[in-house]
Amino acid sequence: MTAPRGSSIRAALRLLPAVGIGLLWPGTPKAGELPPPAALGLQFGIDREVLREPGNGGFLESLGSDDFGVLYRNDDGPINEWSLTTRFDAQYGHLDSDRGNGEEFEVRRFRPGTSIEFLDNWRLKVTADLADADGDVNYDGLSSAFLRYRASDDLKFRLGKQVPHFSQEWSTPSMELPVIERSLLVQQIRPRRATGISIVADPGNWEAEAGAFSGDFSPEISNFDSGWFYVANLGYDFTDIFTWWKDLDLNLYYMHTDGHAGNDAVPPYAHSYSAAVKVRKKRFRLAAEYLLADGMMGRPDAWGVQFTPTWELIDGKLDLVFRYQYAETDGRDGLRLRRRYDFLAPRLFDRGRGEEFEAYYLGLRLHLIEDRLVYMAGGEWGDMDDNFRDGGALDRFTFLTALRFNF
Template sequence: MNVLLRCLCLLVVLATWLRGQEEPSFYDRMWAYPKLYTNPKGSFLREFSLIGRYELQNYQVDSHEGNASGWENRRIRYGIRTQFAGNIQFSAQINADADQGLLYERLWSLILTWKPSDLFSVSLGKIRPRWSQEWAKSSYELLTFERSLLVDTARPFYLPGVAIDGKKGRWDWNVGIYGGDWDRELGSFNVGALYVASLRYDLTQQTGLDRANVRLDYMQDDGRRGKTGKGPWDTNIALSADLKDGPLGLMTEVLMLTGNVDTTWGLTFMPSYDLTSKVQLVLHLHAARSDAAVIRDSRRYEREVSTLPQRGMGRHYEFAYLGLNYRIYGDRLKLMTGIEYAHMDGVRGTEVFSGWTGLSGIRFNF
């Protein structure tokens, strides 16, 4: 399956190169095929679409602790999205694992939404809790290969729960309650619950920018131990800003994680610049600090170095990434490449990891 998927990626890139600057309607037609049925006035079913994504990436790690390299089928997901009369939407996605040859590895999401207007909606199922500006973005929207380490460590998984979204004027908000026990199917409330609240304010009109918003996210553990659906902290707070003006973009986020284990702080600074309508330059800076060794090393791809301990933990972490994205068809089909540097110190200043990683890959979704 690995060879087949990589050949498919090469064919996509080759077809794009052969088409040169041909009209973008070609891609519009291709991406319209997964929409199998549409009838805005249907008495029951109004839309039925296939959805999916494939992300392939290559890594080359060169560190003080050793080297590693390889390919990863980063994400393979497929599913359906439907709309029904009565403002009801339903979607489901399955995660596949090409390395294990599994077409069904886990149920990724299962969401039923009632949306009577653009100002209010209620969702039920296995949902992504709305926490952190970075985590809230779908993987195909990310400007970098991976999210910031502390976001990836603290964020909640897709969990069983109920969420309510609302909007009034320039404000929009979200509240939800979720089961704390993640598993490969629906998950459960066997080890208690998580409570999540999010508030965002749109500053676009006041600033005159193309996009400007500030956002505060709060996630609280109910105190029962043994949760598998999130990081080890009880209280996770994220304050962020997302700005865009012409070709220049900026996302910043401050994290405070506390309770159960030592308080940990994180800072992310991510400017971007559109060199052309298709080529984008991205800088990603991230730092994390704690008084104890509660920050875990990055699964991608520091843990691929065989000489590292199985669970490398540190107190201080610094990260810098510089990348270039070529958006063949927006975020639906793009090529990515970049280089990153990461350094982590453990207790008494001992080095856990220090090294460089080169990355390249393709992201495709419909």
């Protein structure tokens, strides 16, 4: 009997978490016990204590350190570093709209995990997703499970479940985003976390990435039975040319899906494009992006722009953030409101679909402990136009607040 397509790859990827545990497990501990950290050194012939010692400045000072979460480090051994990771985001949203009001508190993200660096150039990272779609704390699959190989300082390979990089805003980790929620069009056309392979090269001022991913979405590892989608991006740092700017980066993104009927890891757009720029000068930053998506399987085309300027009011502590976004489609119901938090409107019909959307966001971002602990608050006015009057129009103001913690 022939094994299902992709089953061997899928089986190998499912072993990644077990491999990570096996690399670090020093013999057989007693029931209910974890191996003591010092035993890790004995297991691999390390005759000195290399565990990270707590700092003298207390917990808060330690939290700001790059070593926070590092349990073990030895540059000379087969296991170079073992660390714990966590991302925890709690959010509150209050909607005031012409179709009713609503509010919601949720655990937006809760992703504990572990990272193991070994044999100098290899890294295994596994993170669980403990925040479900309803904002409750429940196991909801694996957020990531990948093996990375660093062939050189300029070339890296990544195999497993990961974030396919399309669009500047989607590729930016949530802890680094100056806004609380990503824009409507990015949310509508971006891929989900998927299983595949990606290659990153960044020689000099250039940066290039390409990836191929399974088209079926799975909470854990894909089944490889619903086609494929592909991403590519190319970037260049122009700072050496335009020296007036401290940073000036241009990135071009592309995504293609093969149109398989079972492809649910990416929305039905045959070709998607993005052109993005980031600039920085003293206390001012600007991220701008243009997006275009070529619809398929009955989905209309869509395009849009967004501009996100940021002003640093207090050096390293407090940012003032503004974002403007606009999106449009060439067909009926080609845009869809975000489930978070527009669907709180009790009299919203037709799943919040329309043809033109515009929104303005203004907020503050307070760095309590650098980028490790951040508090955010802001308001966004948004308007969805429904030219066919089938219930998707919405004129609303949303107040948002969030607390983000990661290491």
